[in-house]
Amino acid sequence: MASIKDVAARSGVSVATVSRVLNGHPSVSPAARERVAAAAAALGYRPNAVARSLRTHQTRTLGLVISDVLNPFFTELARAVEDAARALGYSVVIGNADEDPQLQDHHMSTLLERRIDGLLVSPTDGGSALMTDAAASGTPMVFVDRWIPGLDVPVVRADGRAAVRDLVAHLHSLGHRRLAIIAGPAATTTGNERVDAFREAMREFGLPLPEEYIGQGDFRAASGRRATARFLDLPEPPQAVFAADNLMALGAMDEIRSRGLRVPQDVALAAFDDIAWFVHTDPPITAVAQPTAELGHAAVRALIDRVEGREAASVTLSARLVVRRSCGEPEGSKR
Amino acid sequence: MASIKDVAARSGVSVATVSRVLNGHPSVSPAARERVAAAAAALGYRPNAVARSLRTHQTRTLGLVISDVLNPFFTELARAVEDAARALGYSVVIGNADEDPQLQDHHMSTLLERRIDGLLVSPTDGGSALMTDAAASGTPMVFVDRWIPGLDVPVVRADGRAAVRDLVAHLHSLGHRRLAIIAGPAATTTGNERVDAFREAMREFGLPLPEEYIGQGDFRAASGRRATARFLDLPEPPQAVFAADNLMALGAMDEIRSRGLRVPQDVALAAFDDIAWFVHTDPPITAVAQPTAELGHAAVRALIDRVEGREAASVTLSARLVVRRSCGEPEGSKR
DNA sequence: CTGAAAGCGCTTACAG
DNA sequence: CTGAAAGCGCTTACAG
Numbered sequence: 274m275a276s277i278k279d280v281a282a283r284s285g286v287s288v289a290t291v292s293r294v295l296n297g298h299p300s301v302s303p304a305a306r307e308r309v310a311a312a313a314a315a316l317g318y319r320p321n322a323v324a325r326s327l328r329t330h331q332t333r334t335l336g337l338v339i340s341d342v343l344n345p346f347f348t349e350l351a352r353a354v355e356d357a358a359r360a361l362g363y364s365v366v367i368g369n370a371d372e373d374p375q376l377q378d379h380h381m382s383t384l385l386e387r388r389i390d391g392l393l394v395s396p397t398d399g400g401s402a403l404m405t406d407a408a409a410s411g412t413p414m415v416f417v418d419r420w421i422p423g424l425d426v427p428v429v430r431a432d433g434r435a436a437v438r439d440l441v442a443h444l445h446s447l448g449h450r451r452l453a454i455i456a457g458p459a460a461t462t463t464g465n466e467r468v469d470a471f472r473e474a475m476r477e478f479g480l481p482l483p484e485e486y487i488g489q490g491d492f493r494a495a496s497g498r499r500a501t502a503r504f505l506d507l508p509e510p511p512q513a514v515f516a517a518d519n520l521m522a523l524g525a526m527d528e529i530r531s532r533g534l535r536v537p538q539d540v541a542l543a544a545f546d547d548i549a550w551f552v553h554t555d556p557p558i559t560a561v562a563q564p565t566a567e568l569g570h571a572a573v574r575a576l577i578d579r580v581e582g583r584e585a586a587s588v589t590l591s592a593r594l595v596v597r598r599s600c601g602e603p604e605g606s607k608r
Numbered sequence: 609m610a611s612i613k614d615v616a617a618r619s620g621v622s623v624a625t626v627s628r629v630l631n632g633h634p635s636v637s638p639a640a641r642e643r644v645a646a647a648a649a650a651l652g653y654r655p656n657a658v659a660r661s662l663r664t665h666q667t668r669t670l671g672l673v674i675s676d677v678l679n680p681f682f683t684e685l686a687r688a689v690e691d692a693a694r695a696l697g698y699s700v701v702i703g704n705a706d707e708d709p710q711l712q713d714h715h716m717s718t719l720l721e722r723r724i725d726g727l728l729v730s731p732t733d734g735g736s737a738l739m740t741d742a743a744a745s746g747t748p749m750v751f752v753d754r755w756i757p758g759l760d761v762p763v764v765r766a767d768g769r770a771a772v773r774d775l776v777a778h779l780h781s782l783g784h785r786r787l788a789i790i791a792g793p794a795a796t797t798t799g800n801e802r803v804d805a806f807r808e809a810m811r812e813f814g815l816p817l818p819e820e821y822i823g824q825g826d827f828r829a830a831s832g833r834r835a836t837a838r839f840l841d842l843p844e845p846p847q848a849v850f851a852a853d854n855l856m857a858l859g860a861m862d863e864i865r866s867r868g869l870r871v872p873q874d875v876a877l878a879a880f881d882d883i884a885w886f887v888h889t890d891p892p893i894t895a896v897a898q899p900t901a902e903l904g905h906a907a908v909r910a911l912i913d914r915v916e917g918r919e920a921a922s923v924t925l926s927a928r929l930v931v932r933r934s935c936g937e938p939e940g941s942k943r
Numbered sequence: 944c945t946g947a948a949a950g951c952g953c954t955t956a957c958a959g
Numbered sequence: 960c961t962g963a964a965a966g967c968g969c970t971t972a973c974a975g
Contacts, residue, residue, distance in 0.1 A: 277952065277953065288952085292953070292954055292955085320721055320953080321721070321951090321952050322718075322953095323658050323667065323953090324953040325954075327658050327659050327966095327969085328953050328954050352678055364718055367701075383657075383699055385654055387699075406652060553862075553890065554888045554889060555890025555891070556890070611968055611969085613968080622946045627970055630969095631970080633971095640944080656967090658967090658968080658969090659967070659968030659969040659970090661969090662951050662952065662969075663951050663968080
């Protein structure tokens with residue numbers, strides 16, 4: 274592949290001049306500019322970004338470590354991140370941790386070795402040594418969606434508390450009294466927060482929340498199914514199940530169906546995270562919607578602020594309840 | 609950030625020796641090995657992959673350009689690609705073309721400038737100059753799913769012909785005679801092939817396929833909806849609609865519903881691409897399933913073969929029909 | 944087993 | 960406006 278040297282030779286100037294025209298430096302004569310452009314085109318010259326990065330100490334690349342690409346919430350987030358980054362002249366490389374702390378560390382290492390300019394992460398677990406190091410090491414970092422308490426890293430997230438309260442109010446108004454929740458991993462902030470918000474709302478409505486109505490999940494479909502099975506095996510099963518993410522809601526639906534039960538007639542179902550498919554499931558699912566694209570954009574802005582030496586603050590957006598038909602909503606109600 | 613020089617200084621050896629222990633070169637004394645390891649750990653040394661790449665002329669990175677990350681088929685493909693690549697010691701960086709040829713070229717350029725070792729692409733359009741150049745330029749390349757005829761690049765794909773024929777047979781056996789198809793962009797191979805296979809099967813079953821039963825889509829939901837609207841406005845609307853991808857099927861479902869019609873009672877619906885959500889839609893959707901993960905794995909194997917100087921052949925896997933309930937299948941039929 | 948040195952492809956002060 | 964030169968952080972033949 275042609276290098277800057279080849280372009281210099283062909284256009285009869287030094288590599289310094291070639292570099293200048295390639296970078297749009299103003300002090301180059303029009304003649305030189307033209308000859309270099311012609312030579313570069315003729316040779317099919319393509320700048321070597323790795324050499325440039327070594328020299329300039331920047332890669333114009335952001336890393337994004339997410340816990341599960343197959344989860345539509347994260348896919349959408351990744352998409353928003355890439356869009357925002359591109360608009361600001363950055364590329365993004367994604368590491369999919371697959372909810373596995375070791376794989377997460379693998380991606381963090383790889384990204385750090387590649388000298389990405391900044392790192393966006395939605396941590397899978399409670400924080401490994403690597404995560405702490407990275408935060409301290411000087412690589413600009415920002416947490417999105419999930420975060421790790423105690424680290425001095427800005428957090429861009431949505432607060433679902435009010436929306437979860439609205440959901441409990443909604444279920445209560447539909448006559449449901451025995452409400453259960455499928456929680457995410459206790460090691461994740463989102464895992465905890467959603468349960469906390471739910472517990473608080475239940476208290477507000479004077480509804481009991483026995484331990485056996487709190488199922489333990491891991492944000493994947495299979496765990497939602499297992500937790501639901503446990504609920505349904507109870508002598509007094511819940512009337513409504515709230516899954517702390519969309520994949521676990523899917524698992525819950527599978528389990529309910531496989532027992533010949535119906536949603537919402539036999540068990541009401543609601544989910545945290547709203548995704549395009551929820552409109553098309555049978556029945557359409559009532560969910561707490563996060564402003565996913567805004568989260569991605571805000572996270573990129575915050576990260577690039579840090580990368581470029583500006584201050585970056587945490588940002589908290591809010592979620593909202595989207596009512597559909599999975600909780601026994603009356604037929605005529607707005608969808 | 610500490611460099612190899614710092615590690616050398618701290619351990620009292622040359623950078624050459626440090627490099628050797630870091631790379632597991634055999635001829636290093638155990639004593640040196642130990643001192644270097646200790647120094648590296650103490651300094652929190654993290655090798656600089658960009659310097660290494662500049663020197664070795666390899667990045668151990670593969671590029672993957674797909675047409676739409678939000679399409680579950682491609683998300684799954686990307687996931688499989690990453691898994692396979694990681695197992696072989698490579699990272700992958702994804703470029704999302706968003707079905708936009710210009711954006712596709714942007715990603716191709718970026719990837720090429722970053723000197724990825726090889727490129728996996730599922731082309732959005734019929735092939736830009738950049739695509740042709742890249743194929744000729746020496747960067748190892750492999751097409752997955754979609755490809756561009758006329759380029760000397762191995763293709764890893766699934767042949768849906770037999771499965772599409774099975775689908776037509778299935779629809780025919782259920783009594784449907786007026787079958788319509790929502791095609792993908794004519795500039796994509798998958799866009800064409802699926803229509804061809806459909807047309808051929810229709811002929812085999814002695815079914816007419818009038819022009820107005822061939823809707824033009826672009827693999828996105830909105831286009832599926834528009835095409836379906838056109839079908840339903842026809843004086844004699846089709847009894848069954850086959851969408852050439854999952855997103856267009858979603859759009860078709862939206863349009864059918866918004867007119868107060870039901871699937872499958874009023875219109876039967878089937879899709880190319882099977883995705884997890886099709887089990888949960890109302891009704892569950894009959895679809896042609898591609899062996900997505902296998903496609904991803906085979907594509908990576910082929911690409912790495914080329915990267916590492918081995919021969920790589922094209923591979924064609926086959927798709928299969930998955931019968932569910934969206935075509936008017938009798939209640940008791942196997943799902 | 945070890946080190947000095949060259950070189951990967953760029954950018955950028957410095958001098959003219 | 961232009962070029963020679965240094966240097967980014969590595970790896971690796973070469974010599975010892």
